[in-house]
Amino acid sequence: MSQTHPHLLSAQRTIALERDAINDLLEQIDQHFIRACELILACAGRVVVVGMGKSGHIGNKLAATLASTGTPAFFVHPAEASHGDMGMITKDDVVIALSNSGSTSEIVTLLPLIKRLGIPLISITGNPDSALARSADAALNARVAEEACPLNLAPTSSTTVALVLGDALAIALLEARGFTAEDFAFSHPGGALGRRLLLKVDDIMHSGERFPQVSPHTSVKDALLEMTRKGLGLTAVIDEQGRLAGIFTDGDLRRTLDKPIDLANTRIDAVMTKACKTAQAGHLAAEALNIMEQFKIGGLIVVDEHERPVGALNMHDLLRAGVV
Known part of the structure; x- marks a missing residue:
């Protein structure tokens, strides 16, 4: 098949744009990332991850990755949090909020409640000047120059960067905790790795x-x-x-x-x-x-x-x- 086929050209363009967005992320990692790690390592409770829409899907994955690598975490849908699920969050917890715009109404509604609990807030947003970023104790910059979507509308590059940033956070915490392969196996007892590392x-x-x-x-x-x-x-x-x-x-x-x-x-x-x-x-x-x-x-x-x-x-x- 020709390398100039429109489908291939579209795929190559998407991959190149998302690759460039990840490369730009390297320059955006700063003291806020260190602060986020410190807040989570000092947390006596759990990490509560919130996010709407596509950011919510990335948040779900981040919570799962954290939980399987030594950092107790779970995901809460921000709309449900406003209707009772805030009771799942305690004063010992840390909240990670994902919103590309930093102004998602369901998340902004939660900010006063999080502050009232007096718990640390970590934001992952593409707008460092947003209400979410300004309210955060550690504001992780996930800004992208453009989405891979040709209309610059569908979350693509932005969700990829948020995903990579979440993985970077989880791995930094894993290394800081001295998390081992056997610890990982205890979180995955049903998998092949669990059987190899746990079965006597x-x-x-x-x-x-x-x-x-x-x-x-x-x-x-x-x-x-x-x-x-x-x-x-x-x-x-x-x-x-x-x-x-x-x-x-x-x-x-x-x-x-x-x-x-x-x-x-x-x-x-x-x-x-x-x-x-x-x-x-x-x-x-x-x-x-x-x-x-x-x-x-x-x-x-x-x-x-x-x-x-x-x-x-x-x-x-x-x-x-x-x-x-």
């Missing part, structure tokens, strides 16, 4: 009656029966002192069948793998996955702090748990 080996391993185990003098035949009953494709070999003597897996079985041995009379300790890899109880399931991938094995025995076997797991367990 103990949560998915087969233990107790479900843990396949035999003694060193067990015959290969009986060891195979134990593997079949437990369905893990392996069995631990445990000595009389409760220590791990080795492991016997499906792979060991294939290698054993290549030899002229009597399965009913050959002891398992004659064909088991002695120096086997193990996973540590209490460690992340993701660590067990790393061991399996590194050594190209399909299962692991889990040992406690005294190196005594307490369970087993295989790659299917990790797949079912969503760790893979």
